[in-house]
Amino acid sequence: MFVMKCGGSTLAALPDAFFEDLKQLQEAGEIPVIVHGGGPAISDTLSKLGIETEFVNGLRKTNEDVLDVVEMVLAGKINKEIVRKIQFSGARAVGLAGVDGNLIQVQPVANAHEVGLVGDVTHVNAELIHGVVALGYIPVIAPVGIGADGRQRYNINADTAAGAVASHLGVERMIVVTDVPGILKTVDGEKRVLPSVTVQEIDEMIASGEIYGGMIPKVKAAVQCIQGVVKEVVIVNGSEPQVLSKALKEGGIGTRIVKA
Ligand SMILES: Nc1ncnc2c1ncn2[C@@H]1O[C@H](COP(=O)(O)OP(=O)(O)O)[C@@H](O)[C@H]1O
Numbered sequence: 001m002f003v004m005k006c007g008g009s010t011l012a013a014l015p016d017a018f019f020e021d022l023k024q025l026q027e028a029g030e031i032p033v034i035v036h037g038g039g040p041a042i043s044d045t046l047s048k049l050g051i052e053t054e055f056v057n058g059l060r061k062t063n064e065d066v067l068d069v070v071e072m073v074l075a076g077k078i079n080k081e082i083v084r085k086i087q088f089s090g091a092r093a094v095g096l097a098g099v100d101g102n103l104i105q106v107q108p109v110a111n112a113h114e115v116g117l118v119g120d121v122t123h124v125n126a127e128l129i130h131g132v133v134a135l136g137y138i139p140v141i142a143p144v145g146i147g148a149d150g151r152q153r154y155n156i157n158a159d160t161a162a163g164a165v166a167s168h169l170g171v172e173r174m175i176v177v178t179d180v181p182g183i184l185k186t187v188d189g190e191k192r193v194l195p196s197v198t199v200q201e202i203d204e205m206i207a208s209g210e211i212y213g214g215m216i217p218k219v220k221a222a223v224q225c226i227q228g229v230v231k232e233v234v235i236v237n238g239s240e241p242q243v244l245s246k247a248l249k250e251g252g253i254g255t256r257i258v259k260a
Pocket residue numbers: 006007008009010037038039177178179180182183184185210211212213214215216
């Protein structure tokens with residue numbers, strides 16, 4: 001089993017061939033579990049509705065009005081788009097939000113006073129995922145979590161949610177699909193993809209500003225994962241041909257974040 005996180009930055013650009021590759025991997029015995037984002041689509045809809053949006057350290061400031069849109073866009077539009085694309089490739093898929101079956105349970109983040117209704121994952125209902133997988137379906141998970149009281153929903157950063165799902169499932173690998181070919185570093189005035197990075201190098205690149213913005217939650221989620229059972233996290237560009245097969249089998253693509 002492996003967890004794949006699909007970022008909102010790349011979803012619209014993912015070619016049919018990406019989903020064909022996914023289907024072929026599943027036929028060959030791999031078991032994918034998908035967690036997706038959709039930040040740009042949420043921002044678009046918020047702006048159409050005239051609801052102000054703001055990020056604090058990479059997390060969207062979220063109140064109930066924002067949550068209505070987050071849930072509508074992530075658990076509705078984006079989740080179903082991915083399910084349809086997988087089904088069109090010939091594989092089976094079932095869409096779930098973290099609320100369904102108490103799939104992703106959360107507690108308020110430490111800086112809730114700044115960001116509002118944003119959650120940190122406390123538990124993942126792995127049994128539900130295993131059940132869906134046992135029926136032959138690929139689970140497609142939207143990062144909206146449920147609080148301990150069973151009533152309140154929370155927004156979760158999709159990278160954080162994917163990392164937590166990977167850790168709770170105990171998978172060895174997580175693939176983070178985004179719109180850049182990996183972690184880029186300027187060497188001799190040229191931007192190059194780092195084939196692999198350690199936790200220490202990541203800390204240095206965040207401190208120097210070479211890793212910024214949306215890459216920060218990705219590397220933080222990766223670093224947290226690999227403290228546990230997850231052996232490696234690979235960051236890849238979704239529009240490169242056969243990217244999933246290459247990330248899982250051949251290597252030589254994207255950036256691998258591994259234990260030092
Ligand atoms: N060192 C880096 N290497 C590559 N991308 C980086 C780096 N630092 C910041 N980024 C930014 O991170 C972005 C990916 O994050 P984000 O836009 O949140 O994507 P997603 O929607 O896939 O989660 C890249 O498009 C790039 O602008």
